Amino acid sequence: MQKLFDDKNKIDLPHPWDVYPELFAEEKEAYEKQALEQARAARKEYATKYNEMRRQRGLC
Numbered sequence: 001m002q003k004l005f006d007d008k009n010k011i012d013l014p015h016p017w018d019v020y021p022e023l024f025a026e027e028k029e030a031y032e033k034q035a036l037e038q039a040r041a042a043r044k045e046y047a048t049k050y051n052e053m054r055r056q057r058g059l060c
Contacts, residue, residue, distance in 0.1 A: 015031070017024035
């Protein structure tokens with residue numbers, strides 16, 4: 001149990017749908033949708049900051 005909380009030993013715990021794909025299909029889909037939305041938001045935030053930086057430097 002200690003290995004789960006030790007920062008030196010990173011253990012990748014499987015998601016429930018990796019073990020029981022039929023049982024957790026909806027949860028997997030919701031998780032993937034949320035991950036996709038977070039990635040889109042992060043890219044949009046990066047682009048906004050990058051464009052603002054370019055405007056401040058007079059590159060646009």
